[in-house]
Amino acid sequence: MKDINLVVEICGSAGEGTISAGEILSRFMSGQGFEIMSFDSYPAEIRGFGKCVAHTRISTNPIYSPGKYADVLISLNDRHSISQLSVLKSDGILIYDNQPPKAHKEDQSVVGWATPGMISYGIPLNMLANKAAGNARGMNMVALGALAALFHVDKDAFTGSIRNRYAKKKQIVVDSNVNSFLQGYEWTKTNVNKTDLISFDSVSPQVQGEKLITNGNQLVARAALDAKLSFYAGYPITPATKIMEILSKELPKHGGTLLQTEDEIAAIGAVIGAGFGGKRAMTATSGPGFALMTEFTGLSMMAEVPAVIINSQRGGPSTGIPTKTEQSDFNAALFSGTGDCPRVVLAPTDTSSCYQAMVTALYIAEKYQTLVVLLLDFFLSNSIKNIDVPDKPSQEQIYANIAPNKEQLKDYKRYKDTKNGISPRAIPGTPGGMFFSTGLEHSEYGRPDYTDANHLKMTKKRYRKFESILCEAPKLEISAMDSESVDIGVVSWGSSAGAAHEAVMIARKEGMNAASFSSMMVSPFPEDELIAFTDRCKQILIPELNFSGQFAGFAAGIIKRPVERLNFITGRPMAAEDILQKMREM
């Protein structure tokens, strides 16, 4: 059986159906049993004719990163596509409109900019769309038809997929889209002389059970509902807004309440209020909102009230670049706020682990009565992947509060100094459990107490919880090592981990002796495991999407060794190709 590993990009102007063509392509391929990952880019502005790119990777094997370069570029708009040629492989395939309604000047046609190794197929996209439906709207479907014909993709299955996509629309919409597809298909079959080698003939991937086509934002919302979230407060901010929008629909159906607040301070305040009331509560934001929430992070830790904040990182600092991806809130997540203020930080490493991270976040927050920050980023929030349907959380993960027993309520110490640091927590409404919580340093009874001995005792108690939390860390992702030591160990976190694992896999195939390490839990950090790993590495490479190497500095402090850094702030997700190139240079 043949393998397929293909990156297709569709480039057009906002409103030309670029993104929906990409969506149809990836849904269809997923239905055919392929692994898919797609990541679209579009302008931050709602209106206008900005450049849109639908980027889809299709593979018979597991996909860890979206792929930096495209094998195929479909141009729906030559003006935008010219700059996108830089992403097309030097032997890639260009599909373009060879009969545009207004003839392009020579330097405005994308084909004029294609380099000699590229294969260009001119298809009269606009003309065929007009022929099919009387207008140019179906150009995107004509292009998909051309793609299907060129690469020997099952025509009938594809048209079925298009019908499904528009099932809720009027029949005329369904027909014109299908007809456009067929026009593109037939014209290409008849007129194009295929010179490339890509073919889906005799490629039959195994359809493995039910697949969920989803992104990080949808998954955390789904996981939160499955884990019995009962309160959400939030303020709109890109790229986290979708989480609130999904929950605003779903949470009331599950008996919960959603509150849109006046700002992010009120959002986290309300979450902490609901947490004080014994309910599972969370908020989601991005860098600028997280900055506002900082004052409440200390209260959650100090008063030991459960709270979960999702920070979907975007380009920073300040308002930064709202629709680009970056990993530059590592320091803010771990260290923002005043005083000795430990908190849990989870950073899922790929789309499917967003579900587990969300369940774990709500569980740890409740059981350990503390703040948990869940770090997503624009890429994880928005990139689409087909994943296995996740397992629902266990009862233990859903009901995690440790309540005081009758004996403990006789002389109730809300902040009892226990072995593991967890003090049994009464929920308001419990007779005899009345207590007072404060952000002031306090005694075991919760009363203000500023003596030095008490401050030390209670600080130690709060830190002690974190020793146990480390045991709750989801499994580390460490690649197998063939030998006692490796030449290059790649240590990564968050959404860069996929590209790092992929780079290491390719490197090993090329004969390099390399291994990779990543941990979803970044605070508290599994320091011993990292040291054990890096002790076996001659050189250490840390790739991440920020300028200053925030995680690299943190990790170097743990292992007390110099590390090689690889940093990008291009706004694009981490690419395995770039890590691989760096490894070759090391």
Next chain:
Amino acid sequence: MEQIGSEYLDDKLATVKEIDFLQYRSGDLPTWCPGCGYFGIVDAFYKACRELELKHEDIVAVSGIGCSGRTPIFINSYGFHTLHGRSIPVASGLKLAREDLNVFAVAGDGDALGIGGGHLPHVARKNINITFLLFDNSIYGLTKGQSSSTTPHEQKTNSHPAGNPDKPLNPIKLALSYDASFVARGYAGDPQGLKEIIKAGTLHKGFSFIQILTPCVTFDKEYRTWKNLKENVYDLNLSVKEKNMETAMRAAENEPFGIGIFFQDTNRPHYQDILRRLNAAD
């Protein structure tokens, strides 16, 4: 339980145990200055709880930072001393998650109208069913005498020794323009009247805004003193019929020392009822 002053307090408590509203008082010795108006406020609060027969475990007092922030310590109930200016959002989240609880938010004038001023319009327009007690002594007390959002124009304070250059806010006018469904003013020197207002506010289904005039006996010797308050405070005596917006606004503008209920809309649904109706229709 080892705490400073606890022996003294136990003695005191033993003698007053029979007075049953004191069951709402905690075993902690208040940290306020002798003669502080806040004693009168918590007294009225205890009595209101007693007369409403609220269960201790169903009461949560949420406060901000400042002298008023300590209030929950002195109440025998659940209490949450949060952040400066943030008692409203915390209380809102708590109430929305736990409708069964009686949630009181407490704040001072700096707390509620200065640093936390941005939350007031929204809790009012949403009509979240909490009772808000504004301890208004028109000064920052805990930081020792700086101008607050309700300090009179030109009053000399420690932050403005030459006189406060700012105009004071009018809390009642603000609450009315934010569409609070219950707006009242009480006076710390009249615990009986204040008790009735707190009771009415607690029974009101929606956001109840209660401004409480109180002196800071330590840092304001000039304006909001017991003497001035005693001389100036009077009962508004607005009849129920008159509790409409126009009358209330006029009273808010012209009667800075009038106490009583300015405005109440008993027909307006509170936030959770609105959510339930909208979600059911969806």
